[in-house]
Amino acid sequence: MSLVLSRPSFITDDAVARAVAAHWLPEAAEADYLPWGFGAHHWRVAGGGTSLFVTLDQLAPRHTAASLEAAYAGAAALADAGLGVVCAPLPARTGRFTVDVGAGMLSVTPWLEGRTPTEAEAREPGHLREVLAVLAALHGAASPDGLRRWAPRVGPGFADELRARTAARPWTSGPLAEEARTALADHGDAITRWTGRYHQLADLALAHQDSWVPTHGEPHHANQLVDAHGLRLVDWESLALAPRERDYADLLTAGAGDRLHAGPAMVELFALDWRLSEIDEYARWFAAPHTGSDDDHTALEGLHEELSAAL
Numbered sequence: 001m002s003l004v005l006s007r008p009s010f011i012t013d014d015a016v017a018r019a020v021a022a023h024w025l026p027e028a029a030e031a032d033y034l035p036w037g038f039g040a041h042h043w044r045v046a047g048g049g050t051s052l053f054v055t056l057d058q059l060a061p062r063h064t065a066a067s068l069e070a071a072y073a074g075a076a077a078l079a080d081a082g083l084g085v086v087c088a089p090l091p092a093r094t095g096r097f098t099v100d101v102g103a104g105m106l107s108v109t110p111w112l113e114g115r116t117p118t119e120a121e122a123r124e125p126g127h128l129r130e131v132l133a134v135l136a137a138l139h140g141a142a143s144p145d146g147l148r149r150w151a152p153r154v155g156p157g158f159a160d161e162l163r164a165r166t167a168a169r170p171w172t173s174g175p176l177a178e179e180a181r182t183a184l185a186d187h188g189d190a191i192t193r194w195t196g197r198y199h200q201l202a203d204l205a206l207a208h209q210d211s212w213v214p215t216h217g218e219p220h221h222a223n224q225l226v227d228a229h230g231l232r233l234v235d236w237e238s239l240a241l242a243p244r245e246r247d248y249a250d251l252l253t254a255g256a257g258d259r260l261h262a263g264p265a266m267v268e269l270f271a272l273d274w275r276l277s278e279i280d281e282y283a284r285w286f287a288a289p290h291t292g293s294d295d296d297h298t299a300l301e302g303l304h305e306e307l308s309a310a311l
Contacts, residue, residue: 006295007033008041008056011103016054020045023092023099024108025052039281040237041104044111051111052090057237058104061284062153062277065098068105068237070148072097075236077144078214085134087112087225087234109234114227122221122250130231131219131251138233139213139244147214150242152202153277159192162283173289176300180286184279187307191279194272201269205243214239215246246270278306 013031021028027048034042039062043054057068072089076097079088089097089107098105121127166185171177184191216223217238225232240246245266282303290296 006035006293008103011041011056011101013043015101016043016056016106017045019099019101019106020052020054020108021047023094023106024090025050028052040235045108052108053111054106054108055235055237056101056104056106057098061281063105063237065100065105067148068107069096069098070146071237071239072107074144074147074214074239078138078141081141081144083137083141084229085137085232086236087232089236112225112227112232114225114232117221117224117226119221122224127231128251131224134231134233135216135219135244135247135251138216139247141214143214143241148240149209149212150205150215150240150246152199153273154195154198154280156195156199158276158280159188159195162191162279163188165283165287171287173287174296175292176290176296177286180282180300180303183304183307184283190307191276194276198269198272198276201265201272204265205269208243209241211243212241213244215242215244217242217246219247220250243269246273249274275306275309278302282306 013033017028017031020031025045025047027050028045029047031043031045031054034044036042040058041056043056045052045054057063059065059068073096075086076088076091079086087109089109091097092099098107100106117127122131162184166181166188169178169181171181216233216236217240218235219233223233223235225234243263243266245262248262248267249270282299285296285299286303
């Protein structure tokens with residue numbers, strides 16, 4: 001999903017600080033908004049000499065409250081079992097890892113001193129070797145209890161539903177709506193082809209669930225942190241049991257294909273999984289009210305990028 005730069009209008013920094021104080025850090029005094037991440041909002045909350053990294057995940061269409069809780073609880077269980085590559089969330093006073101604040105589900109992790117590699121750094125051979133080692137450790141770990149299983153993110157009727165939605169013209173929900181509608185409508189045949197192939201491959205994956213492993217879902221450079229202890233993965237909201245190829249898309253484009261034992265059908269499945277879910281989210285974005293903000297323009301660029309991709 002696109003980069004979130006704008007401060008959310010539906011929750012204040014003070015409300016975030018109060019929620020963190022109530023559920024994690026009683027000394028929490030202030031929350032500083034961070035324009036980081038993909039598809040979520042983040043803050044640094046400090047108090048009593050401690051800093052926390054706070055995430056607000058909104059739910060539909062990607063999550064339910066239960067699926068998000070299961071993902072973060074699963075990440076914590078992996079860390080507790082000794083998987084040091086996990087930057088794990090911290091439990092709230094209730095023992096749960098997410099707190100409903102009305103505008104979404106709040107979670108926290110320790111504030112870690114480190115840095116995110118650039119895209120160029122993430123393609124360097126030495127770094128790729130580290131990422132391969134991290135993923136091998138994750139894929140070889142025992143699955144935590146309650147970990148959700150991957151399932152197709154759009155249904156078999158997605159292309160037909162989208163074609164019907166974009167046939168109604170014009171979209172008047174915001175200044176970029178009609179450009180988005182036109183782009184989606186112009187690519188209706190490709191979306192139909194992608195959706196059909198996606199579900200063929202999903203059926204194949206679902207028939208071999210005995211070989212599925214814990215997968216991060218989005219281990220790209222923006223979800224990597226390099227600190228004094230080495231490379232760790234952050235943002236575990238997509239954790240799920242799945243074919244290991246779910247974690248390989250960025251490694252393949254970075255040039256690590258010769259070091260992966262990846263089945264081409266599953267690689268294709270998860271390339272389509274990403275593309276179609278992104279198209280779905282962008283379609284929802286521009287059918288909803290929007291103002292033409294920087295985030296909206298970034299989202300429109302993302303939509304055009306996904307629609308122009310070739311498979």
